[in-house]
Amino acid sequence: MIKTSIRDIKVIGYYLGKIILDFGFIVFLPVIIGIIFKEKEPIWDFLLASGLCFVLGALLTIFLKSEREINWRQGLPLVCLVWLVAMFLSALPLYLSKHYASYLDACFEAMSGLATTGLTLTLDLDHLSFTHNFFRHLLMFVGGQGIIVVALSFLMRGAPGIFKMYVGEAREEKIFPNVISTARFIWLVSLVYLILGSTALAIIGVCEGMKLSNALFNSICIFMAGFDTGGFTPYSQNIGYYHSIFYELATLNIMFLGTLNFKLHYAVLSGNRKEIFKNIETVTFFITLMFTFFIVMLGLRQNKIYSSAIVYLRTGFYQLVSAHTGTGFSNIYSLQLIKEWPVMAWLGLIIAMGLGGAVCSTTGGIKTLRIGIIFKSICQDIRKILIPESAVSVGKFHHLQEIILDSKHVYSAFMITLFYILIYFFGALVAVGLGYPFLESLFESVSATANVGLSCGITQVGMPAILKVTYILQMWAGRLEFIAVFALIGFFIALLKEK
């Protein structure tokens, strides 16, 4: 039987306070943008919100001080609470911008940013301040790497049991033996790519006619949203605003980079380039991308809307990569998706969104490692039937090293895949119950849970509050990959039972 105590609440509260203190620095950062662009009102929005973070964090750490080691019963619920509290705190400056119809809408936007989804409820995005716009994209950059990872990298010297927090944020892979070193490596790679990627985008922007200051601002925002496979953009037309195939090509590369496992980044940067071709994740991603590309192209050919092969590629392939990497960048309107794309092309996109990218990356979805393991286990079972009874067959897969395929891997892969599929359909049922068509409901539900952000038009300011709450919970649960969420629910049930 699970037993909780006041001690657990104290530990959770103390570390929650520490992380909120650290998060306050993130909320403070846009003040610098406000000063650069001379946007006075937004500066006060972020001073107010960051001050609140610091006060809340300080009070929690003072009154709930604890030096105890975090155990699994505390670590996983703690991570869930951190993400929820971060959502409420991030929503405050967004709501103060007056570009959100309600605080719920601002919370939706905040969770969409942190969970690197990209579904948006911003009113009049084209007139939003640079300060608030930067914050939306910064949330993606922080959320993609992980709020806990940020805290571990920069601001926390370490605490006993912090690995449990790291795992709770859907990160199991340790690049280095020490989890703080792993977190810092993830940030080092991200920051180096940020400098290189935004420079490349800024150069393209200037060549395509943008002023340098605007090109720089847009490039930083687009890189943060692209590498973290988030999908927010500074303008309502999304990637279509730039009218540039070169910008789209650059973002394609950035999306691919973001979808790779950070351990793979380490391997390649260490000189092991062959790993890209041997790794089960990249091989599975390539196969599923080609499979869904075939479905999407077959579908688009039915309607014969586009005039040439290059247009098919520019539209269909871009949307597909955006879906499969979980980014959500779009170079077409959601209305075009509804009106012009046939059902077969929709199905291709839904499958791609549902599958997702690599584990220990910034992407969402079921993840290609699990798909690869499931496929390998099915092949292994078929092989066992076909080989002589006396023969022994050992299944293996290559993920940075040769790993023997055992029941533990297969069970874990099947379980998480099942959770994802159940949540995909649950979200679809809620929307269908509210009167939306099934295929569109499924599309939007998969997009929210897999943290993609492509929309077929359901996500808009006028959608029912219950659906907004459903999508918030789906984005949150999808980002943390369910186990931490179930741990939080179990913790509260145990707490109530004790009372």
Next chain:
Amino acid sequence: MFTIILLWQAPGIVYSQSIPIRELIKRADYFDRQNITLQVEVIGERMCRQEGCWLNVNDGDLSIGVWVPKEINYIPKYTGGYKTKGDIIEIKGIFYRSCSQHLGELDIHAQQITIIQQGREFFLPLNVSKIKLTIIIWVGLCLILIWKKLKKN
């Protein structure tokens, strides 16, 4: 009656009334390669390429890209942003559902641009209550830190 129906169905018909962008996209197959009129606000920035410039415009609901050839000499004084209201312009041009010149983009090629209302910068007053609350929070934070320091000593 027959003439009206004939005119409605004939290609190349000129629409004198402004069409919402949402309507253009929803009925893209119907408006494809038709002359249309839009009354919109210029947003973002003008991006000039070799043969012309891109403008992005917003009608209060959606935004769309407008290709302005070099021959049309229009430079917006203000474009819509946080502190600015962009020029309100009337665009007469051809709508393309999948423009072959621009690799399949849904866009409008402008033939004529008329300024309806010049854009402007506007002053946004500060919210005094928000400033007061922020100061109270930061003073409170300083007091908490001082109290913590004293408690430690």
